[in-house]
Structures are given as structure tokens and as C-alpha cells.
Amino acid sequence: MPIWLKRSRDMQERAAADREVRAAVEAMLGDIEVRGDAAVRELSARFDRWDREDFRLSGEEIDECMSQLTDQDLADIEFAQTQVRNFAQRQRETMLDLEVETLPGVTLGHRHVPINAVGCYVPGGKYPLLASAHMSVITAKVAGCARVITCAPPFNGRPAPAIVAAQAMAGADEIYVLGGIQAIGAMALGTESIEPVDMLVGPGNAFVAEAKRQLYGRVGIDLFAGPTETLVIADETVDGEICATDLLGQAEHGPTSPAILLTNSEKLARDTMAEIERLLAILPTADIARKSWADYGEVILCESHEEMLAEADRIASEHVQVMTDRDMWFRDNMTNYGALFLGPRTNVAYGDKVIGTNHTLPTMKAARYTGGLWVGKFMKTCTWQTVTTDAASAAIGEYGSRLSMLEGFVGHAEQANIRVRRYGGRNVPYGAAVARGAQAAE
Numbered sequence: 185m186p187i188w189l190k191r192s193r194d195m196q197e198r199a200a201a202d203r204e205v206r207a208a209v210e211a212m213l214g215d216i217e218v219r220g221d222a223a224v225r226e227l228s229a230r231f232d233r234w235d236r237e238d239f240r241l242s243g244e245e246i247d248e249c250m251s252q253l254t255d256q257d258l259a260d261i262e263f264a265q266t267q268v269r270n271f272a273q274r275q276r277e278t279m280l281d282l283e284v285e286t287l288p289g290v291t292l293g294h295r296h297v298p299i300n301a302v303g304c305y306v307p308g309g310k311y312p313l314l315a316s317a318h319m320s321v322i323t324a325k326v327a328g329c330a331r332v333i334t335c336a337p338p339f340n341g342r343p344a345p346a347i348v349a350a351q352a353m354a355g356a357d358e359i360y361v362l363g364g365i366q367a368i369g370a371m372a373l374g375t376e377s378i379e380p381v382d383m384l385v386g387p388g389n390a391f392v393a394e395a396k397r398q399l400y401g402r403v404g405i406d407l408f409a410g411p412t413e414t415l416v417i418a419d420e421t422v423d424g425e426i427c428a429t430d431l432l433g434q435a436e437h438g439p440t441s442p443a444i445l446l447t448n449s450e451k452l453a454r455d456t457m458a459e460i461e462r463l464l465a466i467l468p469t470a471d472i473a474r475k476s477w478a479d480y481g482e483v484i485l486c487e488s489h490e491e492m493l494a495e496a497d498r499i500a501s502e503h504v505q506v507m508t509d510r511d512m513w514f515r516d517n518m519t520n521y522g523a524l525f526l527g528p529r530t531n532v533a534y535g536d537k538v539i540g541t542n543h544t545l546p547t548m549k550a551a552r553y554t555g556g557l558w559v560g561k562f563m564k565t566c567t568w569q570t571v572t573t574d575a576a577s578a579a580i581g582e583y584g585s586r587l588s589m590l591e592g593f594v595g596h597a598e599q600a601n602i603r604v605r606r607y608g609g610r611n612v613p614y615g616a617a618v619a620r621g622a623q624a625a626e
């Protein structure tokens with residue numbers, strides 16, 4: 185049985201916080217739906233002290249933001265975007281359209297059709313998370329989405345130059361400076377000044393993630409991508425300093441970000457906890473990281489690699505850093521994770537910022553049923569069918585007629601029957617079928 189050397193905050197407290205967020209989000213989305221731009225403007229003033237005539241940036245404003253970055257900044261963004269684009273393109277190439285003759289004269293197929301209009305949220309409350317612009321906007325563009333719009337909150341009272349540069353360089357068609365629920369609501373529901381989109385993507389804080397969840401159905405969403413989580417699986421092949429660095433590196437995202445160590449070595453567990461205290465004394469973002477570690481940090485001691493694997497699947501963390509004597513065994517056997525970072529030479533920050541895999545990943549155990557954002561999330565896989573011979577139409581029609589009548593669907597049966605009569609040259613036992621349908625209906 186695993187032993188907890190450090191536990192996280194009570195689940196009941198978290199559930200209560202979730203309920204409050206749910207209620208607040210519902211009220212604000214309702215207001216945006218009814219009052220449009222006026223509600224968006226009020227919420228933006230209230231939460232971000234940000235108001236202007238038009239929340240969309242003009243071409244000159246975008247150029248002005250770009251001019252505030254150095255050549256090195258721009259080259260670095262360009263490098264990261266190239267990696268994200270390349271990997272997305274290679275993934276797109278694996279998605280093949282299908283056309284197959286399943287029976288003589290029966291051809292079925294599917295096409296991957298890009299979603300027309302997408303809204304990409306780029307978080308920017310605590311940090312200007314420009315990397316999220318590459319992850320959403322570029323991936324949507326690789327998928328072939330025609331209209332890709334993007335929102336990010338103001339940072340220090342104005343548009344964050346690095347986010348705007350990343351949004352523009354990624355190819356966004358419209359750039360708005362709006363954050364939180366008001367951004368998500370405006371993009372999904374539409375206002376007088378913003379045309380609504382078909383799908384919302386991108387990570388964000390608990391308010392953003394909950395707003396997307398509530399709007400799902402009205403629009404598509406990528407996945408539940410709330411506050412970041414990280415899990416480090418390590419054995420004695422690594423030391424406490426690297427484990428502590430990898431835990432705190434992600435704990436700095438926000439005060440509710442869980443960072444969990446799973447290990448089969450009590451020595452490594454104790455060394456890591458001591459290193460965390462040492463690093464918290466010197467890390468400039470320690471204010472946030474100290475709080476998330478205190479409230480949500482966990483250290484779990486397991487007896488074996490098998491037990492670590494089972495615990496990791498139960499936790500279903502967004503990011504999983506594996507540093508063991510059998511990293512590929514974890515890759516081949518783990519089933520619940522957002523993304524894997526295998527071996528001590530890579531880490532979550534590489535994935536977050538630059539290596540090319542997408543950083544928008546499932547949180548709150550959504551990894552049980554979905555992977556992260558990728559080009560396939562921007563495509564609808566739509567089927568088509570055709571019947572190319574009279575014989576096939578009549579043959580399928582006979583089955584279709586009988587199966588429809590088993591359900592009492594006379595109209596459906598007649599859709600089949602008319603084809604049996606026309607293409608098979610035979611009459612079908614329609615009367616008997618109708619009688620059975622009538623019985624079923626009584």
C-alpha cells in the first residue's frame with residue numbers, strides 16, 4: 185500500500201470552492217448572453233480594470249506591441265512556433281480520409297473537416313502565457329480552420345506585448361484584449377462587436393475552465409484544461425534536487441496547482457522535501473509555489489514500480505515526468521495522463537514552452553477520457569456513404585425494411601421498401617410489416 189509522507193488539502197474544501205465558481209460563472213454567462221457588449225465591458229472593468237471603445241486590437245496596435253520585443257525575443261517565439269507547427273503538421277498527416285467498399289456496391293467513407301470558426305483563449309492573469317497562443321492558434325491553422333480569433337487579458341493594465349506578438353505571428357485573424365469569463369462568453373455567445381465561434385480552446389484558471397465547461401454543447405470545446413498539475417515519478421536513478429526543481433517549476437503556475445512526487449525510495453522522498461524548502465527560500469516566484477506546495481503538494485511512497493504505475497493511473501495527472509530505470513515501460517503501460525516527459529534530459533517546461541508537443545492538456549482527471557489539444561481536435565470526422573449498384577440497394581433495403589419494422593418504424597421501412605421495389609424489381613411484404621408495427625404501437 186502507498187504511504188503518504190505529505191498530503192494535500194481536504195477534498196471537501198475543494199468541492200465547496202468548485203460550487204462557488206460554478207454559480208459565479210453561470211450568472212456572468214447569463215448576463216453576457218442577455219446584455220452582450222455592455223456586460224462584457226462591465227466584467228472587464230470589474231475584474232481586469234480594463235475598458236476601451238473596441239476590445240479588438242488594430243493593425244497599428246499589433247505592430248506597436250511587436251516593436252517592444254527584441255530581435256532575440258522574436259526569434260525565440262519563431263523557433264517555438266516552428267516546432268509546434270512541424271509536429272502538428274506531422275500529426276495531421278496521420279489523419280487519413282477513408283473510402284472503403286464494405287460490401288459489393290456499398291462504399292463508406294469519412295472525411296476530416298476543419299471546424300470553421302475557433303476562439304483561442306490565451307491565459308494571462310498571473311503570467312503572460314504567450315506559449316498558449318502557439319498551441320491553439322497554430323494548431324487550428326494547421327487543421328485548416330478558416331477563422332481563428334484569440335483573446336488574452338491585459339497584463340499590468342495593457343496588452344501583453346509578447347502575447348500579442350505570438351498571437352499575430354501564429355496567424356490569428358482577430359486579436360482581442362479580454363480575459364476570463366467575459367472573453368470566453370463573448371467568443372462563444374457573440375456580442376454586437378464579436379461574431380460567435382463554433383469552438384473554444386485553450387487553457388485558463390478555474391473561471392475560464394468552468395466557463396468553457398458550461399458553454400459546451402452550445403459550442404465545442406477542446407477539453408477541461410484548468411489549473412496545471414504535475415506528477416513526478418522517480419526512483420533512485422535521480423536525486424532530490426532535480427525532483428524538487430521539477431515539482432516547484434510547475435507549482436509556480438498558481439496557488440491551486442497540485443505537484444505530486446511518487447517514488448519507491450524513502451531517501452529520495454525525504455531529500456526532495458528538504459530540497460523544496462531550500463529552493464522555496466530562493467525562488468523568485470516562491471509566493472505562489474509555496475502556497476500550492478503547502479495546500480496541494482503530495483509525496484507518496486510506493487513499494488514498487490508496479491505500484492507507482494497504478495497510483496499514477498489513479499491520479500491521472502496533466503503532466504507526468506518519469507525519471508526511473510524503466511521510463512519506456514511507463515510509456516507503454518500508463519493509461520491516464522495528459523503528456524509524458526520521459527527521462528531526466530527533458531521536463532515539463534520544455535513541453536510548456538518550446539519542444540513542439542501541445543501544452544494544453546487535461547486536468548482534474550480528464551486524462552481518464554481525453555488526451556490534450558492537437559490538430560485532430562479541430563477536425564470533425566464526418567462519414568459519408570453511397571450505394572453504386574441496384575442489387576446492393578435492394579439487398580441492403582431488405583435488411584433495412586425488416587430491421588426498421590422490429591422497431592415499429594413504418595416510415596423508415598418504407599424508405600427501404602421503395603428502393604427494394606425500384607431497384608430489385610420485387611414487391612416487399614409490406615402489409616405484414618405494417619401489421620407488426622401496429623401491434624408494437626398498441
Ligand SMILES: NC(=O)c1ccc[n+]([C@@H]2O[C@H](COP(=O)([O-])OP(=O)(O)OC[C@H]3O[C@@H](n4cnc5c(N)ncnc54)[C@H](O)[C@@H]3O)[C@@H](O)[C@H]2O)c1
Nearest residue numbers: 231307308309310337363364387388389411412437544545
Ligand atoms: N491545463 C493546461 O493545459 C494549462 C496550460 C497552461 C496554463 N494553465 C493554467 O492556466 C491558468 C492561468 O490562470 P491565470 O489566472 O493566470 O490567467 P487567466 O487568463 O486564466 O485568468 C485571468 C482572468 O480571470 C478572471 N478572474 C480573476 N479573478 C476572478 C474572479 N474572482 N471572478 C471571475 N473572474 C476572475 C479575470 O477576468 C482575468 O482576466 C493557471 O491556473 C495555469 O495553471 C493550464
Ligand SMILES: [Zn+2]
Nearest residue numbers: 412434437536
Ligand atoms: Zn507549466
